Amino acid sequence: MSKNAVLVVGDKKVELPILEGTEGEVAVDISRLRQQTGLITYDPSLGNTGICKSEITFIDGEKGILRYRGIPIEDFTDKPNFVEVAWLLIFGRLPNKSELAEFSALLTDNELLHEGLRHQYQHIPVDAPPMAILSATLSNLACFHQQLLARQDPESLAGAAARLISKVRTIAAFSYRRSQGLPFIYPDPGMRYCANYLHMMFSIPHRQYLVSPEVEDALNLVFILHADHEQNCSTTTVRAVGSAGANLFASCAAGVSALWGPLHGGANVEVVQMLERIHGGGMSAADCVQAAQDKNHPFRLFGFGHRVYKNYDPRAKILKEACDRVLTTLEYSDPLLDIARRLEELALKDPYFIERKLYPNVDFYSGVLLRAMRIPTNMFTVCFAIGRLPGWIAQWKELHEDPQRRILRPRQIYTGRAETRYVRMADRQG
Numbered sequence: 001m002s003k004n005a006v007l008v009v010g011d012k013k014v015e016l017p018i019l020e021g022t023e024g025e026v027a028v029d030i031s032r033l034r035q036q037t038g039l040i041t042y043d044p045s046l047g048n049t050g051i052c053k054s055e056i057t058f059i060d061g062e063k064g065i066l067r068y069r070g071i072p073i074e075d076f077t078d079k080p081n082f083v084e085v086a087w088l089l090i091f092g093r094l095p096n097k098s099e100l101a102e103f104s105a106l107l108t109d110n111e112l113l114h115e116g117l118r119h120q121y122q123h124i125p126v127d128a129p130p131m132a133i134l135s136a137t138l139s140n141l142a143c144f145h146q147q148l149l150a151r152q153d154p155e156s157l158a159g160a161a162a163r164l165i166s167k168v169r170t171i172a173a174f175s176y177r178r179s180q181g182l183p184f185i186y187p188d189p190g191m192r193y194c195a196n197y198l199h200m201m202f203s204i205p206h207r208q209y210l211v212s213p214e215v216e217d218a219l220n221l222v223f224i225l226h227a228d229h230e231q232n233c234s235t236t237t238v239r240a241v242g243s244a245g246a247n248l249f250a251s252c253a254a255g256v257s258a259l260w261g262p263l264h265g266g267a268n269v270e271v272v273q274m275l276e277r278i279h280g281g282g283m284s285a286a287d288c289v290q291a292a293q294d295k296n297h298p299f300r301l302f303g304f305g306h307r308v309y310k311n312y313d314p315r316a317k318i319l320k321e322a323c324d325r326v327l328t329t330l331e332y333s334d335p336l337l338d339i340a341r342r343l344e345e346l347a348l349k350d351p352y353f354i355e356r357k358l359y360p361n362v363d364f365y366s367g368v369l370l371r372a373m374r375i376p377t378n379m380f381t382v383c384f385a386i387g388r389l390p391g392w393i394a395q396w397k398e399l400h401e402d403p404q405r406r407i408l409r410p411r412q413i414y415t416g417r418a419e420t421r422y423v424r425m426a427d428r429q430g
């Protein structure tokens with residue numbers, strides 16, 4: 001392929017460099033286009049725009065491929081270890097034994113919340129959405145760890161990352177306990193990452209919740225499958241906030257807010273509510289598939305479709321298999337799993353979905369799996385956020401290491417009124 005693309009604008013001809021990624025993906029570099037021609041590009045929602053070069057995650061949406069630092073996502077499913085994947089994403093390679101042990105110890109050292117933060121829960125309404133609590137509390141970490149805000153050295157980054165990855169479980173579990181009127185359970189330094197989260201969620205003072213290996217593995221798997229997904233909406237938000245020089249806590253808190261949306265991470269809640277509605281007789285699976293096609297109807301088939309995947313989302317494939325396996329092992333029968341399978345079958349046969357290449361995405365089966373672990377529906381997107389934190393941190397770190405970094409600042413095509421003069425109140429008509 002030629003190294004330049006040629007653009008002809010009137011009688012002017014400009015050469016635009018073509019960049020090529022490791023996997024052969026090509027892009028036209030238009031970063032000097034305005035300087036050369038006065039033109040900007042128009043790409044609402046940035047569906048066709050690369051906003052950075054990244055070495056973290058590779059997706060081939062046509063083939064249904066997802067790799068972290070080059071490693072296929074399927075390789076992490078055998079003995080899933082979320083902490084190891086977090087390290088891989090952030091630091092760029094698999095950790096050795098002592099690096100992993102050191103990082104795990106750092107997470108343990110940082111698992112408690114400052115008592116000031118803990119007291120804040122008393123002032124939050126008991127029915128507050130856990131994603132609102134999560135975003136606010138991650139942002140609040142900046143008040144309690146100010147020594148990490150200004151410095152940009154690797155040690156401060158590692159310290160802020162460890163605080164976020166570790167404390168997010170405590171913050172999440174406390175929000176659930178508050179909503180249930182249950183006492184907070186402090187983290188147990190002897191427990192592994194996922195087991196500790198389940199302990200804080202479900203133990204009671206006189207009865208420790210015993211975490212089964214199947215559930216611990218399944219939670220590790222869920223977190224791993226959500227750990228990064230290149231330049232999605234919440235990650236782009238984290239990069240945008242970070243590009244202004246804002247600290248890691250503030251940037252990740254903004255990521256949580258973006259993730260909350262039902263078109264993004266919030267879709268896992270919508271999926272289960274949709275399946276429950278079908279189960280309750282409110283609508284049939286066929287009704288859902290039909291309603292999703294009606295452009296005058298706000299309803300969408302949640303858990304279906306993706307900006308990048310035009311094939312089966314590999315994460316959904318793994319989660320579907322995990323649902324079958326885990327529900328059988330736990331002897332947990334969930335009618336919603338059968339409904340989800342039926343809904344998928346109907347949609348995948350429907351010309352609307354076939355023509356548009358709409359397949360199940362990560363959110364379609366994750367809720368059914370989380371339900372089997374007794375995670376309540378309003379905590380699903382929080383679990384997504386816990387999983388996604390290492391990805392946000394890795395992307396934020398990469399942004400700061402990029403010598404070409406500039407504040408993220410897109411342009412627009414102004415379509416409002418041409419210049420018009422201010423009219424004093426007394427002179428206005430009507």
Ligand code: ACO
Pocket residue numbers: 232262263264265267292293299300301302303304305306307308356358361362363
């Ligand atoms: N139900 C019905 N129609 C859909 C759906 C859906 N779930 N998804 C896409 N479409 C339609 C669009 O309306 C569009 O139709 P048109 O060509 O007639 O106008 C066509 O399919 C193509 O849509 P895309 O351009 O591929 O969609 P886009 O990239 O803008 O949006 C999104 C992607 C937001 C994920 C969308 O598929 C959607 O809303 N899905 C449901 C919500 C969901 O599951 N979100 C989670 C995504 S994964 C994640 O964020 C973790």
